[in-house]
Amino acid sequence: MGAIRLEKVKKSFGTLDVIPGVDLDINDGEFVVFVGPSGCGKSTLLRLIAGLEDVTDGKILIDGTDVANEAPAKRGLSMVFQSYALYPHMTVYNNIAFGLKMAGESKDVIDQKVQSAAKILNLTDYLERRPGALSGGQRQRVAIGRAIVRNPAAFLFDEPLSNLDAALRVNMRLEITGLHQELKTTMIYVTHDQVEAMTMADKIVVLQAGRVEQVGKPMDLYNNPANKFVAGFIGSPKMNFLGGELAAKHNCHEIGIRPEHLTVSTESGVIAATVKIAEHLGAETYLHVEADGLGPMTVRATGEMPLGEHDKIFLTPEQDRIHRFDAHGLALGPS
Amino acid sequence: MENKQSPLGYISFSIFAWIVGLLIFFPIFWMVLTSFKTELEAVSIPPSFISFDWTLENYAEVQERSNYFKFAMNSIILAVGSTLVGLVFAVTCAWAMAFNPTKRTKDALLWMLSTKMMPPVGVLVPIYLVFRDWGLLDTRFGLIMVLFLINLPIMVWMLYTYFKEIPTDILEAARMDGATLPKEIIFVLLPMAVPGIASTMLLNVILAWNEAFWTLNLTTSDAAPLTAFIASYSSPEGLFWAKLSAASTLAVAPILVIGWFSQKQLVRGLTFGAVK
Numbered sequence: 001m002g003a004i005r006l007e008k009v010k011k012s013f014g015t016l017d018v019i020p021g022v023d024l025d026i027n028d029g030e031f032v033v034f035v036g037p038s039g040c041g042k043s044t045l046l047r048l049i050a051g052l053e054d055v056t057d058g059k060i061l062i063d064g065t066d067v068a069n070e071a072p073a074k075r076g077l078s079m080v081f082q083s084y085a086l087y088p089h090m091t092v093y094n095n096i097a098f099g100l101k102m103a104g105e106s107k108d109v110i111d112q113k114v115q116s117a118a119k120i121l122n123l124t125d126y127l128e129r130r131p132g133a134l135s136g137g138q139r140q141r142v143a144i145g146r147a148i149v150r151n152p153a154a155f156l157f158d159e160p161l162s163n164l165d166a167a168l169r170v171n172m173r174l175e176i177t178g179l180h181q182e183l184k185t186t187m188i189y190v191t192h193d194q195v196e197a198m199t200m201a202d203k204i205v206v207l208q209a210g211r212v213e214q215v216g217k218p219m220d221l222y223n224n225p226a227n228k229f230v231a232g233f234i235g236s237p238k239m240n241f242l243g244g245e246l247a248a249k250h251n252c253h254e255i256g257i258r259p260e261h262l263t264v265s266t267e268s269g270v271i272a273a274t275v276k277i278a279e280h281l282g283a284e285t286y287l288h289v290e291a292d293g294l295g296p297m298t299v300r301a302t303g304e305m306p307l308g309e310h311d312k313i314f315l316t317p318e319q320d321r322i323h324r325f326d327a328h329g330l331a332l333g334p335s
Numbered sequence: 336m337e338n339k340q341s342p343l344g345y346i347s348f349s350i351f352a353w354i355v356g357l358l359i360f361f362p363i364f365w366m367v368l369t370s371f372k373t374e375l376e377a378v379s380i381p382p383s384f385i386s387f388d389w390t391l392e393n394y395a396e397v398q399e400r401s402n403y404f405k406f407a408m409n410s411i412i413l414a415v416g417s418t419l420v421g422l423v424f425a426v427t428c429a430w431a432m433a434f435n436p437t438k439r440t441k442d443a444l445l446w447m448l449s450t451k452m453m454p455p456v457g458v459l460v461p462i463y464l465v466f467r468d469w470g471l472l473d474t475r476f477g478l479i480m481v482l483f484l485i486n487l488p489i490m491v492w493m494l495y496t497y498f499k500e501i502p503t504d505i506l507e508a509a510r511m512d513g514a515t516l517p518k519e520i521i522f523v524l525l526p527m528a529v530p531g532i533a534s535t536m537l538l539n540v541i542l543a544w545n546e547a548f549w550t551l552n553l554t555t556s557d558a559a560p561l562t563a564f565i566a567s568y569s570s571p572e573g574l575f576w577a578k579l580s581a582a583s584t585l586a587v588a589p590i591l592v593i594g595w596f597s598q599k600q601l602v603r604g605l606t607f608g609a610v611k
């Protein structure tokens with residue numbers, strides 16, 4: 001029970017229309033990720049669902065009931081903040097128990113729920129500590145513990161891992177995915193991180209300037225982006241966009257080729273280019289090149305490549321991996 | 336970090352600071368000294384420093400002539416009462432301003448503070464008349480109201496700067512956890528703001544304790560605090576320096592002691608927003 005539906009949701013701050021109108025369907029149990037450039041309204045949309053901001057217009061339906069004018073607590077949602085937002089003056093136990101206390105649960109029920117959440121999250125040894133005496137990862141776990149004891153209809157995460165170091169981030173990512181598989185509760189997750197979005201999501205929502213650009217499964221967005229924006233946003237390094245004759249040959253305004261869909265040769269190919277910078281990562285090599293008559297491009301080649309500055313190379317796109325766009329940036333089907 | 340200041344500069348700054356400190360402290364020191372002299376020695380020229388007959392007779396006489404404890408009790412009730420009433424209003428007011436600001440919040444704050452720049456005597460007549468007509472003259476209740484209102488802008492301002500430092504996220508987390516507004520304030524905001532609230536209360540107690548304009552003008556005996564106690568020694572019986580000094584020492588002693596013990600807290604509170 002955690003189906004969420006947004007109908008023409010609008011949000012303005014004064015004269016600034018941050019969300020001009022969003023329609024979105026989130027099914028029960030789904031893991032939905034909001035991505036988009038900084039300032040596009042991801043947090044705002046999440047906070048509207050949470051009830052921390054009032055909608056300017058539109059409906060927010062949770063399991064069919066419009067909650068747009070309900071207080072946050074009445075919506076039965078839990079939120080995990082980027083800053084953790086733990087209560088610094090309370091022990092870990094009381095942090096996790098706070099929501100249950102507010103709901104007027106009995107001491108026994110609270111204790112049982114806190115202990116079981118602590119067990120899931122490996123916090124049993126830290127229950128009497130204050131948040132100040134915990135590491136970043138432990139704090140994040142407390143924040144998640146606080147969210148799960150309330151048994152919410154859905155979890156809302158706003159960039160929960162961005163304050164953690166890279167190694168810990170991978171761990172917590174797996175933990176959250178594991179948690180989702182175990183609880184099967186709806187989760188809405190805001191992130192900047194491509195990898196998080198691609199690996200965790202059942203469904204990705206790409207936002208730009210408060211508008212939904214595309215909604216779909218991660219691999220759908222990767223393989224069939226609806227427009228240039230989504231094509232450029234999903235995938236790293238970014239897709240190459242090429243105009244001119246090459247595009248004309250494909251009967252469109254512009255074509256897009258992902259860096260990983262270009263084959264490199266030193267002898268022959270479709271596009272001649274000069275290497276500017278070669279980044280050797282071991283398992284793969286990123287080549288930043290200047291293509292003759294086409295401008296800068298990025299190539300991602302597997303394995304080691306003995307190439308460096310000024311080397312001449314030839315690139316050949318995989319034919320069935322070429323994306324075509326019209327003058328408005330909308331994707332055209334395969335040619 | 337290394338201290339780049341030259342020893343010479345350091346020493347001259349220290350000397351300067353000591354001079355300022357002594358200048359500020361000297362009148363209090365002189366008052367206390369005078370309170371142990373006889374009336375004759377108190378006015379003798381040149382003044383005697385240590386070599387006089389130390390006496391407690393001023394204190395005995397002061398206590399005999401007027402009931403110190405009655406005045407002190409009024410001072411405590413007025414200072415603590417106005418602070419507690421003020422806190423209820425200031426906390427709610429500062430909460431709104433810090434966490435739900437509008438475009439005009441800054442203006443409202445400045446306007447509140449600007450009322451402190453007006454000389455109180457400007458509103459003496461209207462307030463006096465209101466007090467007279469409502470039977471509030473010489474009542475503790477009336478004075479608590481006046482003291483609370485004149486110090487409210489400062490309390491709001493101090494709490495506002497304190498609350499500004501508290502991350503909104505934490506209050507929002509409480510809201511998500513189902514805390515109602517009063518619970519959010521009592522269980523989450525206030526415990527986090529304890530140092531700020533403590534220093535606000537302290538400063539307010541001190542301001543209310545020392546307030547002399549309204550306490551003198553609106554009381555005669557029943558609600559009169561220590562300020563009136565001091566004043567009663569200056570005019571009607573001519574100037575008795577030694578007794579006046581004894582009375583003043585008695586009046587300022589409690590607040591000096593409180594201030595001394597809480598100065599760390601107070602300095603921290605007053606400089607909060609500024610550092611960080």
Ligand SMILES: Nc1ncnc2c1ncn2[C@@H]1O[C@H](COP(=O)(O)OP(=O)(O)OP(=O)(O)O)[C@@H](O)[C@H]1O
Binds near residue numbers: 013018044045192
């Ligand atoms: N309280 C507010 N008042 C005015 N404008 C706001 C307010 N909150 C957000 N905005 C504006 O709304 C826009 C969207 O902000 P939001 O925080 O939702 O972006 P975001 O997508 O979460 O960005 P980021 O990835 O940097 O977190 C921004 O332009 C921001 O300046």
Ligand SMILES: [Mg+2]
Binds near residue numbers: 042043044
């Ligand atoms: Mg954000």
